[in-house]
Amino acid sequence: MRHFDFKNGEIYAEGVSLRRIAEDVGTPVYVYSTATLERHYNVFTAAFSDVPALVAYSVKANSNIAVLATLAKLGCGADVVSGGELVRALTAGIPASKIVFSGVGKTRSEMELALKSDIRVFNVESLPELAALNEIALSLGKRASIAFRVNPDISAGGHDKISTGKAENKFGIAWDQAEEAYAIAAAMEGINVVGVDVHIGSQIDDLTPFKAAIHKVGALIERLRAAGHNIQSFDIGGGLGIPYGDNRKAPPLPSDYGTMVKDMTRHMDVEMIFEPGRMIAGNAGILLSEVIYAKQGSDRNFLIIDAAMNDLIRPALYDAYHDMEPVKAPGAKYDEIIYDVVGPICETGDTFTKQRALPPMEAGDLLVIHSAGAYGAAQSSQYNTRPLIPEVLVNGYNYQVIRERPSIEDILKTERLPDWL
Numbered sequence: 511m512r513h514f515d516f517k518n519g520e521i522y523a524e525g526v527s528l529r530r531i532a533e534d535v536g537t538p539v540y541v542y543s544t545a546t547l548e549r550h551y552n553v554f555t556a557a558f559s560d561v562p563a564l565v566a567y568s569v570k571a572n573s574n575i576a577v578l579a580t581l582a583k584l585g586c587g588a589d590v591v592s593g594g595e596l597v598r599a600l601t602a603g604i605p606a607s608k609i610v611f612s613g614v615g616k617t618r619s620e621m622e623l624a625l626k627s628d629i630r631v632f633n634v635e636s637l638p639e640l641a642a643l644n645e646i647a648l649s650l651g652k653r654a655s656i657a658f659r660v661n662p663d664i665s666a667g668g669h670d671k672i673s674t675g676k677a678e679n680k681f682g683i684a685w686d687q688a689e690e691a692y693a694i695a696a697a698m699e700g701i702n703v704v705g706v707d708v709h710i711g712s713q714i715d716d717l718t719p720f721k722a723a724i725h726k727v728g729a730l731i732e733r734l735r736a737a738g739h740n741i742q743s744f745d746i747g748g749g750l751g752i753p754y755g756d757n758r759k760a761p762p763l764p765s766d767y768g769t770m771v772k773d774m775t776r777h778m779d780v781e782m783i784f785e786p787g788r789m790i791a792g793n794a795g796i797l798l799s800e801v802i803y804a805k806q807g808s809d810r811n812f813l814i815i816d817a818a819m820n821d822l823i824r825p826a827l828y829d830a831y832h833d834m835e836p837v838k839a840p841g842a843k844y845d846e847i848i849y850d851v852v853g854p855i856c857e858t859g860d861t862f863t864k865q866r867a868l869p870p871m872e873a874g875d876l877l878v879i880h881s882a883g884a885y886g887a888a889q890s891s892q893y894n895t896r897p898l899i900p901e902v903l904v905n906g907y908n909y910q911v912i913r914e915r916p917s918i919e920d921i922l923k924t925e926r927l928p929d930w931l
């Protein structure tokens with residue numbers, strides 16, 4: 511069931527009218543649905559309820575601590591890629607024993623923080639990183655549990671900028687160096703080898719690349735075990751795509767993904783780890799914006815809205831498609847208008863969509879941009895000194911602001927004039 515749907519002629523988030531949120535909090539604003547977050551997490555975990563598995567939500571997709579705490583309550587773990595995300599996950603109540611630390615450039619201070627927090631596993635991506643981790647672990651009198659993130663040289667992902675599993679990408683240990691890396695790690699006093707990790711990309715709409723990765727890594731696990739390594743976990747990363755409302759192929763259902771993964775890994779005797787981000791948060795959030803002007807260009811109609819590329823950069827960065835609709839249901843009879851929906855920033859890239867058929871809209875109307883729960887607020891900036899926009903979490907008939915809109919004074923507070931000015 512959709513938790514952003516029409517009631518009494520206007521769109522609600524669960525039991526709360528979006529118009530009311532706009533009136534109370536102002537626009538633009540991100541609105542998330544607790545019920546949808548819970549449903550996505552439950553659907554995903556249900557697919558693996560009969561095998562040993564850890565679902566470690568990829569915090570980067572939506573890192574608000576209220577979102578994390580909602581998932582933590584359900585038993586979710588976390589995949590973090592920075593010290594900041596680690597602190598967020600811990601603050602939200604995700605136990606360290608369910609936190610995996612990914613990332614191609616972990617700094618020494620981040621590794622130290624993670625070791626002191628006793629996280630579950632480091633997904634190590636290079637030998638220099640391994641050496642640094644070993645050194646820090648020894649200095650703290652600890653042993654770091656690690657998996658190597660291997661690069662299987664498999665192409666996957668909805669856009670070149672989010673494809674990560676090819677040899678040319680910066681990620682992971684090169685495939686032909688993996689076994690040697692394990693041998694080096696096994697000889698280190700501060701390192702405890704526990705698993706293998708792979709992540710091939712994001713917004714993947716087909717099971718084929720996942721199958722190829724599992725097949726390749728499965729064979730690697732056999733070779734590693736034959737060489738004496740105690741491989742207990744297989745982290746297959748995130749990447750399962752979601753429907754964005756365009757006409758592209760629908761991504762596989764989590765249940766089909768689950769069946770495939772289980773069929774291919776059952777004989778491996780490993781605990782599976784998953785790092786879904788978009789699948790959990792993407793369709794659990796919308797961006798709510800107000801039309802500032804409807805402008806007639808020489809050959810097209812522009813809807814200039816109060817959200818911009820600094821609030822949601824996906825269309826500008828990845829040519830991403832996001833479904834859109836007015837909050838107020840159009841009357842029974844109307845002629846759609848073809849619009850370019852754009853933000854107020856002085857860049858042509860500040861365009862949410864081109865030539866989209868929508869019901870007629872005018873200044874003051876509210877527009878919903880769907881599927882904005884993942885990589886929306888998390889990738890926002892204050893470009894043009896536009897304050898970060900608030901985030902709201904709905905829960906049934908209630909809602910609360912979970913990130914406040916800073917004032918301009920808040921933004922300027924961190925800046926300093928040097929002595930000579």
Ligand code: LLP
Pocket residue numbers: 568571589612613672709711712713747748749750785786787788789824828884885889
């Ligand atoms: N694990 C690792 C190591 C990752 O790098 C990522 C995402 C994930 C898990 C979660 O992937 P997901 O399940 O969300 O596909 N900003 C882009 C997406 C970047 C994905 C980066 N890595 C976008 O808006 O499409």
